Amino acid sequence: MxxxxxxxxxxxxxxxxxxxxxxxxxxxxxxxxxxxxxxxxxxxxxxxxxxxxxxxxxxxxxxxxxxxxxxxxxxxxxxxxxxxxxxxxxxxxxxxxxxxxxxxxxxxWCADFLFVAIDPAASLQAQLGGVAPMLEDISFQLAGRHDFNRAHYECDWQVAVENALEPDHIGFVHPQSLGKLDLQDGDNAFHGINSVWSAPLGSRSTARRLASISRFFGAQGAYQGYLSIYLFPFSMLSSTFGLSYSMQNFFPAAAPGSTHFTSRLYQTAVQPGAPDGVASTMFNASAAMNRQVFAEDAAVCRLVPAGTWTSEALPWPTAAEAKVEHFRASYRAQTAAQSVAQSVAQSVAHA
Ligand code: FES
Ligand SMILES: [Fe+2]
Structure with missing residues (x-):
């Protein structure tokens, strides 16, 4: 069977x-x-x-x-x-x-973002729910791919996704990269199976610098901080001050303990009158920083052995793990009901 x-x-x-x-x-x-x-x-x-x-x-x-x-x-x-x-x-x-x-x-399509499915259970709009307007706005600000990055995570995809969903590890794993932003306690917003985290920067000097250059980019109205959108089940879209956006796919590999990671850095439109070099310097720095962060994440995710991840509720969740809890609850809801439905269908078929 x-x-x-x-x-x-x-x-x-x-x-x-x-x-x-x-x-x-x-x-x-x-x-x-x-x-x-x-x-x-x-x-x-x-x-x-x-x-x-x-x-x-x-x-x-x-x-x-x-x-x-x-x-x-x-x-x-x-x-x-x-x-x-x-x-x-x-x-x-x-x-x-x-x-x-x-x-x-x-x-x-969700505006200019392309989605693919194999045998979709719902329409794209129904699956995205409340994050669709946010994605539409972002998609219209993007002006092309600046960086394509592919890496292999030696962990189950769920481990990689959960790692991307919680900021508790940033101080330990990314002290010289993402940690320099000193992200503060953020706000979580849950839209069905998807979630959004927005967190202000604790580093005032970085926040001032990013705010001052944001006028050169197509980032009007963007969140003035760090934004991370999780699209169930395998993908994230994140940005700092809306200057560029990083799309990340954590696609499962065939073998357990193996995840095909792909990230893209999208640049936003550069405004007329921007000083020479400011955009390329900023996009290059963002791409390099992201690659470092993803390499650090891949290294730490490897610590969780293949096949040990569980969708059970976390035993001692911290406040910053709310999105992990939400992911696990979504995972349970989206897989348990289908598991029952499939076994019923199979028993009917074999009756
Ligand atoms: S032409 Fe594609 S397999 Fe022969
Ligand atoms: Fe990380």
Whole structure:
């Protein structure tokens, strides 16, 4: 009997943010991700952006090999070529005549953020709930990708997500990076299964400096502090003063104790009259800082052995772990009900 796989369920039935529209501006632009031993590719092809499993319909080879790039969807094995998701060349006539199509995945936009699902349980708007307007506002401020970073976390994805959801570890793990902002007790806002943390900076000198340069960026109305939006189940979007935004995906790998981490730094629009170099200096510094923070997080997450994470309520939660508790409650609610439903369906099927 097939057992219920909670991680697969969360991957398949939920929408996941995968990119901003500005990342795929030209025909041929693509991004490739990995989750549960499979690939996910988003490709600008034939005037639209499509998502698919990266597998050729001939004999199943992976079509794209890089993380990001620009290419026609031509399979490197025997040369079958696809246009806008449909076989268009390099194949025998009978295959071309059949109208063979790539296995496309459902996509949906929240303003300029692209989400992908496999078999979504709800509409994207229903899943996002109250965070949708916030994401829409942010998406309109972004002017392109400044940095693409891929790393391997040697931990279960839940450990990596929980680490990103609590600030208690910052002083221990990030003393020379994120810790320098001296983030204060923040406010949590819960929107269904998603959550938002906003925290003022304790470092007055940094806050003054960021406030003074924010007039050069498309950050009007942005929160004047550190903002972190968690999008259940695998993704985060964070920013300091709205000058740039970091998208982080903690996609589960096939093997336990392994997480495919991808982060992107998006730059906001630079205002006319900004002094030369101020934007590139700031974006470069943010990208370097983020990479350091993620490397520090990966190192500490490795301390939690594979397979030991549990969705049980925390035994001694601190105030700063409220989002971790919320994540676990969401996880339990979203997986337990489905587990029961699946076992009922299976027992009916076998009756
Ligand atoms: S497997 Fe792709 S062309 Fe043969
Ligand atoms: Fe961290």
């Amino acid at each position: 097939q057992t219920f796989d909670a991680t697969r369920h969360l991957r398949d039935r939920f929408w996941h943010p995968v990119c901003h529209r500005s990342e795929l501006p030209a025909e041929g632009d693509y991004l490739r991700f990995e989750w549960l031993g499979e690939d996910l590719v988003v490709h600008h092809d034939g005037g639209r952006i499509l998502a698919f499993d990266n597998l050729c319909r001939h004999r199943g080879a992976r079509i794209f090999g890089g993380d990001v790039g620009n290419a026609v969807a031509t399979c490197p094995y025997h040369g079958w070529t696809y246009r806008a998701g449909r076989l268009a060349g390099g194949a025998p006539e009978p295959a071309l005549a059949c109208g063979v199509q790539l296995r496309e995945l459902p996509t949906a």
